[in-house]
Amino acid sequence: MSGPLLRAEEAQAAQDSGAVEREISARLLEVEDDKPAPKKLVSAALSDDLTAIQLHAFQKRLADTPEMALRLLAFSLSREQGTRNLFGLRIEAPKNLPSETDGLSVDERLMNAPEPSVFEVDLEASYAEFCQKSDDEIMAALVASAVRTIAADFGSAGYAKGLFNAVGTALSVNPRDIWRPTKANFWGRMPKGYLEDTFRTLTGLDEDSEQVKAFAKGKKGDVAASMEKLFSDADFQILLGLTPEQIDVIDNWMPAPEDH
Numbered sequence: 072m073s074g075p076l077l078r079a080e081e082a083q084a085a086q087d088s089g090a091v092e093r094e095i096s097a098r099l100l101e102v103e104d105d106k107p108a109p110k111k112l113v114s115a116a117l118s119d120d121l122t123a124i125q126l127h128a129f130q131k132r133l134a135d136t137p138e139m140a141l142r143l144l145a146f147s148l149s150r151e152q153g154t155r156n157l158f159g160l161r162i163e164a165p166k167n168l169p170s171e172t173d174g175l176s177v178d179e180r181l182m183n184a185p186e187p188s189v190f191e192v193d194l195e196a197s198y199a200e201f202c203q204k205s206d207d208e209i210m211a212a213l214v215a216s217a218v219r220t221i222a223a224d225f226g227s228a229g230y231a232k233g234l235f236n237a238v239g240t241a242l243s244v245n246p247r248d249i250w251r252p253t254k255a256n257f258w259g260r261m262p263k264g265y266l267e268d269t270f271r272t273l274t275g276l277d278e279d280s281e282q283v284k285a286f287a288k289g290k291k292g293d294v295a296a297s298m299e300k301l302f303s304d305a306d307f308q309i310l311l312g313l314t315p316e317q318i319d320v321i322d323n324w325m326p327a328p329e330d331h
Contacts, residue, residue: 138206145209146201148216165223171260174253180215247323252302257326258295265330266294273301273321274311282311 113121133140147157167181204212222228226235252258258266267287270276276283286297300307301321308318 141213142202142209143198145213145216146198148220149201149212162220163222164219165221167219167223169256171256173255174251175256176249178249180211181219245323246325252299252324254292254295254299258298259292261295263291263294266298270294270298270301273317273324274313275317276311 111118133143144158147160148162168177169175201209225231226239250256267283270286271278271283274282286294289297297307301311302324308321313321
């Protein structure tokens with residue numbers, strides 16, 4: 072049935088098989104495809120203006136209803152809305168976990184859960200479910216989601232370092248509250264000479280003391296293990312004769328900024 076007409080002897084068979092109907096439908100579709108799309112009465116510029124008006128009205132009512140605005144913002148920042156960007160915000164979750172998490176107390180609120188595919192989320196249903204949370208839960212979700220996006224260079228960028236330090240001081244931020252240097256996460260990754268210098272500084276032992284000499288003679292792995300014990304083993308600290316003041320220094324010690 073490649074030609075425009077069917078032979079008489081083929082007509083009945085073709086009709087029975089539905090070929091005629093399909094042929095007619097296909098040709099009608101070809102005719103429809105050839106028709107130019109009807110010109111819209113509203114120009115593109117005017118359409119953009121009408122969209123802006125609709126958005127402005129939406130934003131005004133949202134601004135008048137702060138609790139709804141917070142709910143929508145919390146929902147948008149959460150992983151529950153998939154990969155869609157409901158606000159004109161650049162949402163990034165920078166690296167906030169070291170490659171070695173040994174010795175780190177992880178806050179699950181700050182973990183970056185895998186984002187569901189945009190096609191896997193029914194936005195209306197997901198938002199309705201999200202709004203079933205209590206006000207406290209929504210505020211907690213908003214805070215955690217916003218905090219997750221704090222820029223990785225906030226504390227190192229010159230223009231923002233002062234603010235970072237000021238806020239950190241107000242919050243009494245101390246990395247040692249969540250992290251302790253261990254052989255795996257720190258000492259084993261530093262030069263042996265650095266470990267020896269740090270050991271002498273923190274213990275106050277003389278360079279010629281037997282303890283310091285024995286420490287220096289150890290292999291890198293053994294020295295790193297001893298440094299871990301210095302920070303975690305009370306019996307080892309007693310054996311070294313450390314004072315409460317020295318132990319307090321150890322409990323708050325962090326690598327100097329110039330060392331990293």
